[in-house]
Amino acid sequence: MRSMSSYLLSVKNLRVSYNNNVEVLKGVSLNVEKGEKVVIIGPSGSGKSTLLKAIDGLVKIKEGEIFFDGVKVTNDNIIKVRSEIGFVFQNYTLFPHFTLLKNVMFPLQEVKKLSREESEKIASEALESVGLLEKAQSYPFEVSGGQRQRAAIARALALNPKLLLLDEPTSALDPEFVGEVLEILEEIARKGITMIVVTHEIDFAEDVATNVVFIDNGEIIEIGPPSEVLVSPRSERLKKFLSRIIRKKLIYQK
Ligand SMILES: Nc1ncnc2c1ncn2[C@@H]1O[C@H](COP(=O)(O)OP(=O)(O)O)[C@@H](O)[C@H]1O
Numbered sequence: 001m002r003s004m005s006s007y008l009l010s011v012k013n014l015r016v017s018y019n020n021n022v023e024v025l026k027g028v029s030l031n032v033e034k035g036e037k038v039v040i041i042g043p044s045g046s047g048k049s050t051l052l053k054a055i056d057g058l059v060k061i062k063e064g065e066i067f068f069d070g071v072k073v074t075n076d077n078i079i080k081v082r083s084e085i086g087f088v089f090q091n092y093t094l095f096p097h098f099t100l101l102k103n104v105m106f107p108l109q110e111v112k113k114l115s116r117e118e119s120e121k122i123a124s125e126a127l128e129s130v131g132l133l134e135k136a137q138s139y140p141f142e143v144s145g146g147q148r149q150r151a152a153i154a155r156a157l158a159l160n161p162k163l164l165l166l167d168e169p170t171s172a173l174d175p176e177f178v179g180e181v182l183e184i185l186e187e188i189a190r191k192g193i194t195m196i197v198v199t200h201e202i203d204f205a206e207d208v209a210t211n212v213v214f215i216d217n218g219e220i221i222e223i224g225p226p227s228e229v230l231v232s233p234r235s236e237r238l239k240k241f242l243s244r245i246i247r248k249k250l251i252y253q254k
Pocket residue numbers: 018019024042043044045046047048049050051
């Protein structure tokens with residue numbers, strides 16, 4: 001079934017509840033055009049991770065629909081859809097007993113069924129694109145947290161996804177490594193890939209986002225370009241949220 005729209009992703013009235021409990025997403029609708037960079041902000045527990053997981057088919061949907069690249073996502077095509085979506089988690093999920101190169105190669109060989117040679121070529125290019133080619137033969141424990149997260153980003157990019165989801169990609173990092181990961185993400189963003197990033201890095205959102213989404217308590221409260229949502233928030237909830245994270249940042253910079 002094809003939708004009429006040109007959106008890469010269209011989420012319609014999405015409702016999710018874990019274990020038939022209270023709803024965690026209460027009718028979320030979101031359209032993402034090809035090439036857009038969406039930044040999602042919102043308090044802890046508001047449903048941001050659940051939204052990304054639902055887009056990747058990792059949680060059960062109670063109500064609503066998701067269209068990806070014009071096709072309604074169903075149980076029958078979710079594996080294919082997922083193969084076109086890259087997902088980077090807060091805690092880099094590299095295999096500890098594989099080198100960085102092997103970590104990036106692994107899904108190319110196992111998911112894409114590419115040859116060893118082809119996988120190695122693509123993986124090396126991906127590592128190079130995040131500035132890690134010289135660490136290709138290092139193990140995760142031998143590199144910094146920032147480098148591990150860059151390797152996780154390379155692994156997602158190597159699969160050439162149509163959509164890249166990043167769930168708080170810098171929030172588990174020591175502060176000294178946040179900058180280098182954000183820089184890589186800005187670079188990737190400039191290359192035109194469609195991205196949805198959950199982050200509280202407001203400067204990044206201002207520089208990179210085409211749209212900022214503020215989620216609170218399972219609902220989208222505000223959505224729009226950063227110049228509106230971040231500069232002149234309309235709702236009290238967003239005003240409060242922004243002043244809280246900006247205050248935190250000022251304390252940290254002292
Ligand atoms: N696997 C799960 N089982 C039950 N409840 C969950 C699960 N994952 C998340 N939740 C709950 O759903 C709500 C939204 O969580 P989440 O999407 O992780 O929020 P956020 O990413 O915005 O912090 C929270 O109340 C959380 O406790």
